[in-house]
Amino acid sequence: MSLEKADIEKIAHLARLGIDPGDVPVYARNLSGILDLVERMERVGTDGVPPMAHPLQMVQRLRVDEVTETNQCDKFQQIAPQVEAGLYLVPKVIE
Amino acid sequence: MEWEAVIGLEIHAQLATKSKIFSGAATAYGAEPNTQACAVDLGLPGVLPVLNREVVRMACAFGLAVDAEIGRRSVFARKNYFYPDLPKGYQISQYELPIVGKGKLLIELEDGTAKTIGVTRAHLEEDAGKSLHEDFHGMTGIDLNRAGTPLLEIVSEPELRSAKEAVAYMKKIRSLVRYLEICDGNMQEGSFRCDANVSVRPKGEEKLGTRAEIKNINSFRFVERAINFEIERQTRLLEGGGTVVQETRLYDSAKGETRSMRSKEEAMDYRYFPDPDLLPLHVDDAWLEAIRTTLPELPDAKKERFMFEYGLTVYDAAVLTSSRELADFYEAVEKSSGGETKLAANWVTGDFAAALNKDNLEIGACPVNAAMLGGLIQRIADNTISGKIAKQVFEAMWEGEGDADTIIEKKGLKQITDIGAIEQVIDEVLAANPEQLGQYRAGKEKLLGFFVGQVMKVTRGKANPTQLNKLLKKKLNS
Structure with a gap:
């Protein structure tokens, strides 16, 4: 499968990555190569093989429902560019 | 042409745990902003989620209550999108293998008929934070206290045919999660909210029409109004020769209308994939059986028992079993009234419910307890007072003037039977x-x-x- 310029731009947008227009052909070639590999793998017979959700053959460990965290808001907010009244401030977003 | 509405609901029930779904931060409502958001909730580098056991138990309890297949092996997936109140850039949810599979639920309609509605699935996920769009010098404020709060998303089959049916279904789910004590059902605080998928089609047509999804409706009244508005809007559009576009719409409760948020073309591509930070979740037989044995008597069973044991009408039994608190209260009143089943039902659903409503009180916090109301009913039953005088005594009890006998004595209300x-x-x-x-x-x-x-x-x-x-x-x- 070969990806077009528009596909690359859409993928970059979904991932919020800024890419140099000059690099688009390289990305298209590399990503298409990965999709080709997937296409080849799809030809392998997998009937009766359960889909793998995780490479480790283990099950999820569960924790007890207890509050173990303390308030470290001040510490976390030291690295935030802008805070006010306990809130993190970000450029205005309205749907 | 006659049109038929097709409605499916996605209900988000916030699970009543002490800590979050993947972290040990508190979930208490109303805390100061960001004081309950820990490193895991903020998605800081190097942190890993660890699943809360109680969340799994609660989801299984719900699944058993709607007669659903429990996913013995379920998988958490990442739902990817960018929004400032979602610090990781993805929401941990479940996609292909949810914890609760296909189930069903009986709803009662106003005309007394009942209908079975299919539950497609219910899956676990984490909530996002809150964006505050008030003016912070032209910026948006983010509170991440809610980020990581456990949610059970309950998806219905598109089997609801009117706004009233949708409300009845939503009320039934709310009653269930409250009976199970897995969600407080508080709609004002957002612990119980829903999205509605609405489409219309010519009556008799099999094929589904194009649907619109109405987001985040947080009261029964709004669910009914938003759906009715949407049915009318789509019908008018189709009758005028137009077409419905698939889109997400927002209900504006002030204007009583829905408006477009984003269309299918702008729709999100969530790129779900299994979360490598979490292993598959296993629920074994022993655990599931243990959960089954702890299930309380559920609303339908309780309603049947009330009809059989107390000889109540379907209507009274349904009203009294709509919440566990009300049902327990009725049983206590009935007992202390000396077995006056009908009088007790009339008083609990009548004057007592009206007084609660008027003062906006919960049963536990109201001035008349079950023993007091039972005592009053005894005095009606043994002809000490008439039903009319009893209303006067009840009001005095509500005002805190003592129990029924004290008030009857003090005010000289004893009936003349000589x-x-x-x-x-x-x-x-x-x-x-x-x-x-x-x-x-x-x-x-x-x-x-x-x-x-x-x-x-x-x-x-x-x-x-x-x-x-x-x-x-x-x-x-x-």
């Missing part, structure tokens, strides 16, 4: 109103009410109404 005493008052009344007496005897029988009123006036409402009626008729006709 035949001689009532007869004496009747004689006085007849003697004082010769004109009306003459008219009555000449055939104007509706004057009976006048004489009853006069006797009640003299006795301040305390004459036993049944006795009074009998004695009065005898005297009038003699």
